Amino acid sequence: MSAPIYLDYAATTPADPRVVEQMVRHLTLDGVYANPASRSHMPGWLAEQAVENARRQVADLIGADPREIVWTSGATEADNLALTGFMRANRARGRHLVTSIIEHKAIVDTAIALEAEGFEVTWLTPGPDGRVTPEQLREAMREDTVLVSLMAVNNELGSVNDLTALSAVAHEFGARFHTDAVQAAGRLALDVEAMGIDLMSVSGHKVYGPKGIGVLYVRRDPDLRIEALIHGGGHERGMRSGTLATHQIVGMGEAFALALDQREADGEHAHALRQRFLDGLSACDGIHIHSPLEQAVPNIVNLAFDGVDGESLLIALRGLAVSTGSACNSASVEPSYVLKGIGVPHSQALASIRFSFGRFTTIEEIDGAVEEIRRALSGLRQPAEATMNHR
Numbered sequence: 001m002s003a004p005i006y007l008d009y010a011a012t013t014p015a016d017p018r019v020v021e022q023m024v025r026h027l028t029l030d031g032v033y034a035n036p037a038s039r040s041h042m043p044g045w046l047a048e049q050a051v052e053n054a055r056r057q058v059a060d061l062i063g064a065d066p067r068e069i070v071w072t073s074g075a076t077e078a079d080n081l082a083l084t085g086f087m088r089a090n091r092a093r094g095r096h097l098v099t100s101i102i103e104h105k106a107i108v109d110t111a112i113a114l115e116a117e118g119f120e121v122t123w124l125t126p127g128p129d130g131r132v133t134p135e136q137l138r139e140a141m142r143e144d145t146v147l148v149s150l151m152a153v154n155n156e157l158g159s160v161n162d163l164t165a166l167s168a169v170a171h172e173f174g175a176r177f178h179t180d181a182v183q184a185a186g187r188l189a190l191d192v193e194a195m196g197i198d199l200m201s202v203s204g205h206k207v208y209g210p211k212g213i214g215v216l217y218v219r220r221d222p223d224l225r226i227e228a229l230i231h232g233g234g235h236e237r238g239m240r241s242g243t244l245a246t247h248q249i250v251g252m253g254e255a256f257a258l259a260l261d262q263r264e265a266d267g268e269h270a271h272a273l274r275q276r277f278l279d280g281l282s283a284c285d286g287i288h289i290h291s292p293l294e295q296a297v298p299n300i301v302n303l304a305f306d307g308v309d310g311e312s313l314l315i316a317l318r319g320l321a322v323s324t325g326s327a328c329n330s331a332s333v334e335p336s337y338v339l340k341g342i343g344v345p346h347s348q349a350l351a352s353i354r355f356s357f358g359r360f361t362t363i364e365e366i367d368g369a370v371e372e373i374r375r376a377l378s379g380l381r382q383p384a385e386a387t388m389n390h391r
């Protein structure tokens with residue numbers, strides 16, 4: 001069996017070969033291998049230099065100062081640090097956090113854990129387009145609200161929140177604004193200053209970098225305090241201890257530098273792919289588009305298929321590597337909480353699939369996927385006729 005067509009870029013991207021090339025230079029004896037915290041010798045200084053260069057590369061993509069970049073093990077840890085670290089450090093000011101029900105699990109489950117710790121959370125329900133409005137946020141704000149966390153781009157829908165407007169509401173009430181921008185990095189223009197963002201999580205492996213590395217941007221402001229979750233040598237301004245993973249960091253830096261160079265080209269490519277994909281499917285009936293195309297990143301398209309059962313659909317589409325959003329939990333098939341969260345009916349949510357593509361996706365792959373979907377739909381929708389034909 002040939003390899004499936006990979007249309008799951010929102011789950012992870014393959015690393016760009018230029019990233020890997022940088023990474024392997026930062027592991028072995030003939031490269032830069034020392035501990036970047038070793039201040040007493042040249043190999044240590046070289047490693048530190050590599051880390052600081054990567055810090056600047058990441059900062060440049062989001063309009064930050066390199067000193068505002070905190071390395072973590074990924075965006076999951078960055079989200080945990082932002083929410084838990086901030087809420088604990090600011091307990092005396094207020095205990096109220098505002099977020100939404102369609103955030104990534106790294107936010108949702110952290111907020112639930114904070115509730116168990118005695119913090120209060122208001123869970124906003126976005127509209128059917130997957131977006132939270134500034135008016136909604138305004139209504140949820142309280143005197144004791146200290147933090148608002150709303151994602152830049154939803155990972156299942158591709159929907160884009162208006163961060164500038166949302167952060168303005170948070171600030172109006174004296175709260176800080178965090179955003180999980182994992183799916184936005186390299187896809188949207190990001191500028192923490194212009195957008196009024198105090199805390200931002202990003203990940204390496206969603207932007208053609210390696211897995212296992214991420215960043216929390218923490219605005220440099222003496223009044224903005226974060227309590228560490230991981231204690232040790234006091235690395236990263238005391239917010240995240242642990243020997244820096246030079247090769248991972250250098251890989252993420254290179255990936256973010258490439259993203260800055262290629263963001264427009266990547267975006268045009270994704271638009272062309274999406275157009276081809278939707279044009280190819282336009283002949284099929286009974287397809288619902290959950291992604292708000294005008295207000296979404298072009299590389300994520302979430303579709304529902306009428307008249308088919310979700311499980312049969314996945315089996316019929318086994319030539320495609322795609323995601324349903326329903327798998328994550330356990331053996332039971334529960335539909336995606338994101339689709340449920342924007343009001344998609346249960347059975348339709350079960351028959352929904354996220355297609356996501358990226359830098360290395362070709363037009364031929366899109367055409368192959370369209371072909372596969374058409375074949376699957378006609379097979380699944382006419383079981384009676386198909387059976388008759390066999391006789």
Ligand SMILES: *Cc1c(COP(=O)(O)O)cnc(C)c1O
Binds near residue numbers: 074075202
């Ligand atoms: C993938 C993803 C994460 C988790 O990132 P890791 O680096 O894999 O921990 C968090 N938020 C969003 C929106 C994501 O898509």
